[in-house]
Amino acid sequence: MTARTSxxxxxxxxxxxxxxxxxxxxxxxxxxxxxxxxxxDAAAVLVRTGDGAFELxxxxxxxxxxxxxxxxxxxxxxxxxxxxxxxxxSAVGSDAIVSRWADVGREIVDAGFLSVHAFPMHWRxxxxxxLNLFSVTAADLTESSAVLAQSxxxxxxxxxxxxxxxxxxxxxxxxxxxxxxxxxVEQAKGVLAFQLGLEMAEAYDELIARASSNGSxxxxxxxxxxxxxxxx
Numbered sequence: 001m002t003a004r005t006s007x008x009x010x011x012x013x014x015x016x017x018x019x020x021x022x023x024x025x026x027x028x029x030x031x032x033x034x035x036x037x038x039x040x041d042a043a044a045v046l047v048r049t050g051d052g053a054f055e056l057x058x059x060x061x062x063x064x065x066x067x068x069x070x071x072x073x074x075x076x077x078x079x080x081x082x083x084x085x086x087x088x089x090s091a092v093g094s095d096a097i098v099s100r101w102a103d104v105g106r107e108i109v110d111a112g113f114l115s116v117h118a119f120p121m122h123w124r125x126x127x128x129x130x131l132n133l134f135s136v137t138a139a140d141l142t143e144s145s146a147v148l149a150q151s152x153x154x155x156x157x158x159x160x161x162x163x164x165x166x167x168x169x170x171x172x173x174x175x176x177x178x179x180x181x182x183x184x185v186e187q188a189k190g191v192l193a194f195q196l197g198l199e200m201a202e203a204y205d206e207l208i209a210r211a212s213s214n215g216s217x218x219x220x221x222x223x224x225x226x227x228x229x230x231x232x
Contacts, residue, residue: 006148009033013155017162023174024181025217026159027058028208031131034152035060038145040133041113044068045156046079047121047129049179050172054080054129057160057178062189062201064134067111076104078118079130086127088146089118093138114138117146119153123161128175131156181219188222191229 009030016026027045034043044059046068054072059065071077078101081089091097091105092115098105108116113134120127131153133141141149160174185207192203211221 004033004036006033006037009037010151010155013159017155017158021159021162022181022217022219023159023178024058024185024219025211027156027178028211028218030152030156030159031058031060032208034131034133034149038133038149038152039135039137039139039141040117041136042134044079044132044134045121045129046072046077046083046132047160047175047178048083048127049175054083055175055179057129057175057182062199062204063111065204067107067134068132070107071104074104076101077108077132078116079132082118082120082130082132083127086120086122088120088150089130090140091116092140108134112136115140117141117149119146119150121153121157121160123157128157128160181222184219184222184226188225191225195229 013026013030031043031045034040042060042064044064045057046054047057049055054075056065056068056072059068068079071080078089091100094109094114097108097116113136115135115138116132118130118132121129121131131149133149160178188207189200189203192198192206193200196206198206207218207221211218
């Protein structure tokens with residue numbers, strides 16, 4: 001049980017939103033809080049880009065990172081459904097997951113997850129993406145957990161679209177900026193994996209640990225890792 005509460009987590013996100021926040025780090029903290037405070041073992045944010053394709057913005061682990069990238073490539077899965085319908089998309093139990101999403105569902109089950117819940121990221125009448133929660137147990141969410149998860153999804157939306165006066169082109173630009181931050185994180189994972197002899201999952205954990213220990217954002221730490229490697 002974590003000492004951090006859902007109220008504190010949402011308050012921290014709200015506080016960041018009124019400042020000049022860095023999207024990549026804020027989303028990384030948000031999905032981490034989701035996994036810690038909700039009945040979930042992992043979380044991720046998948047968004048729709050300007051051309052209608054789906055892209056991953058943040059995930060709690062390298063394993064989920066690869067899983068969501070596969071969903072984006074296949075244009076199928078819980079987050080894709082949530083973004084397209086604007087409604088929660090869930091499946092509990094291996095049979096239900098595989099039956100609903102075929103090969104994508106098989107990948108979810110093979111990754112060790114037995115329930116999945118995706119919540120739409122609403123913005124002005126449509127959904128720009130989804131917040132996905134994965135659990136290794138086959139269990140539905142309580143109503144209170146579902147409400148909290150949707151709140152996290154809403155805050156994830158605000159982290160991307162702030163300020164409120166953004167037009168479609170501005171929104172696409174901010175999504176692109178967030179994706180650029182994720183690209184740097186991926187590059188840094190590769191650098192650390194090579195330099196320290198780590199698996200990619202371990203390299204991601206190392207980045208998170210460095211960001212937490214020195215008070216920097218995830219993107220800042222990743223940029224420093226890549227920059228240092230290039231200077232050698």
